Amino acid sequence: MSTPTILDKIKAYKLEEIAARKEARSQEAIDAAARSAPAVRNFSQALQSATFGGYGLIAEIKKASPSKGLIRADFDPPVLAQAYEAGGATCLSVLTDGPSFQGDDDYLVAARDAVSLPVLRKDFLYDPWQVAESRSLGADCILIIMASVSDAQALELEAAATEWGMDALIEIHNREELERAEQLKSPLLGINNRDLNTFVTDLNVTKDLSRRASEDRLLVSESGLSTPEDLADMAQYGARCFLIGESLMRQEDVTTATRRLLANPLVPQR
Numbered sequence: 001m002s003t004p005t006i007l008d009k010i011k012a013y014k015l016e017e018i019a020a021r022k023e024a025r026s027q028e029a030i031d032a033a034a035r036s037a038p039a040v041r042n043f044s045q046a047l048q049s050a051t052f053g054g055y056g057l058i059a060e061i062k063k064a065s066p067s068k069g070l071i072r073a074d075f076d077p078p079v080l081a082q083a084y085e086a087g088g089a090t091c092l093s094v095l096t097d098g099p100s101f102q103g104d105d106d107y108l109v110a111a112r113d114a115v116s117l118p119v120l121r122k123d124f125l126y127d128p129w130q131v132a133e134s135r136s137l138g139a140d141c142i143l144i145i146m147a148s149v150s151d152a153q154a155l156e157l158e159a160a161a162t163e164w165g166m167d168a169l170i171e172i173h174n175r176e177e178l179e180r181a182e183q184l185k186s187p188l189l190g191i192n193n194r195d196l197n198t199f200v201t202d203l204n205v206t207k208d209l210s211r212r213a214s215e216d217r218l219l220v221s222e223s224g225l226s227t228p229e230d231l232a233d234m235a236q237y238g239a240r241c242f243l244i245g246e247s248l249m250r251q252e253d254v255t256t257a258t259r260r261l262l263a264n265p266l267v268p269q270r
């Protein structure tokens with residue numbers, strides 16, 4: 001038997017967590033909570049609009065990670081959300097996974113309440129029940145990680161997101177996952193530069209996969225991005241939206257750092 005990867009380990013504890021949460025709240029109860037959540041903010045449209053003349057930034061609220069441990073000790077989600085909004089971020093991503101990222105569902109609720117930006121729930125989803133739970137927290141978009149779900153699960157999660165009026169960010173890291181993602185309808189295609197099992201981060205992943213993705217997808221380059229030069233480099237390959245966590249979380253002045261990152265975007269050649 002092969003050694004379990006980090007994604008295997010995350011999946012194992014998540015399935016236990018989901019079972020416990022479903023035991024505590026039935027489908028009817030979670031659906032009722034989702035129905036009474038604040039109205040959905042349009043995540044994909046916000047990103048699409050930002051790319052006309054600029055970049056779309058999904059700024060991540062991330063306390064810790066399996067690859068880096070603690071990233072930010074001074075961690076106040078509503079304050080960080082407001083700092084990102086003031087710096088010009090288009091959307092937020094909030095990590096809600098506890099065991100690996102020191103995240104919390106309450107962080108998403110508090111961050112979203114503090115701003116008017118659409119919010120991605122950054123977590124590991126396997127079950128449509130979690131999509132309803134994400135909506136009940138106020139999330140506007142969910143993440144579907146192709147490396148950690150089957151084709152059938154991806155379809156089911158996407159259908160649930162559509163049913164709740166939410167967007168889905170489909171995340172891929174290699175050509176095989178890109179091919180599998182083509183069965184999905186979501187316009188948002190996240191290209192993760194980080195291999196989630198080895199933690200190796202390589203911006204060439206965006207360069208390779210962006211050329212192979214169909215033209216109707218809005219590309220989001222994810223992970224390992226820290227400078228305006230990185231963003232311009234990715235934009236040359238057609239990715240004008242970015243998901244950035246660690247490099248911004250490590251800045252004392254998050255607003256200024258965000259503003260600097262987004263200044264002088266590469267203007268697309270006609």
Ligand SMILES: O=C(O)c1ccccc1NCC(=O)[C@H](O)[C@H](O)COP(=O)(O)O
Nearest residue numbers: 065066067196222223224243244245246
């Ligand atoms: O960040 C990790 O170490 C990690 C490990 C295993 C699974 C997922 C992981 N991160 C999730 C992400 O995709 C990133 O938080 C996101 O793309 C932002 O990346 P970065 O700007 O490098 O913080």
